[in-house]
Amino acid sequence: MNDLSADIIHRLERCELELQASCGCLKALEYGLRAVIAAHPDPATLASLWSQVLPEVADQHSGNANSTPLYDAAFQHALATLTEQIEATTDRDEKDD
Numbered sequence: 001m002n003d004l005s006a007d008i009i010h011r012l013e014r015c016e017l018e019l020q021a022s023c024g025c026l027k028a029l030e031y032g033l034r035a036v037i038a039a040h041p042d043p044a045t046l047a048s049l050w051s052q053v054l055p056e057v058a059d060q061h062s063g064n065a066n067s068t069p070l071y072d073a074a075f076q077h078a079l080a081t082l083t084e085q086i087e088a089t090t091d092r093d094e095k096d097d
Contacts, residue, residue, distance in 0.1 A: 034085060043090040050086050054079065 001009075040046045058079060062072050 033082070037082075037085050037089055040089065043086070043092075044094075047086050047090040050083065054083065 037046070058076070061067070061075055067075075
């Protein structure tokens with residue numbers, strides 16, 4: 001194996017490790033956000049705010065010149081998941097009343 005091949009393999013391994021670390025951080029943030037959503041003192045206000053912010057967030061980040069179809073799909077999926085969680089908390093709160 002020549003030096004160029006070894007360098008490329010080393011760089012790929014480093015990128016893989018950084019990607020794994022990023023995935024771990026994102027997963028931790030996801031669970032933290034779920035806890036914040038579940039414990040929000042006023043789920044209806046949170047849902048109202050989210051419904052106002054969501055279109056702007058989606059428009060601002062989707063189809064960005066630097067994004068890829070995979071990024072856009074993952075971003076839309078994450079927004080949909082957040083929306084479902086917020087709506088579920090609102091529904092649960094309404095049933096408790």
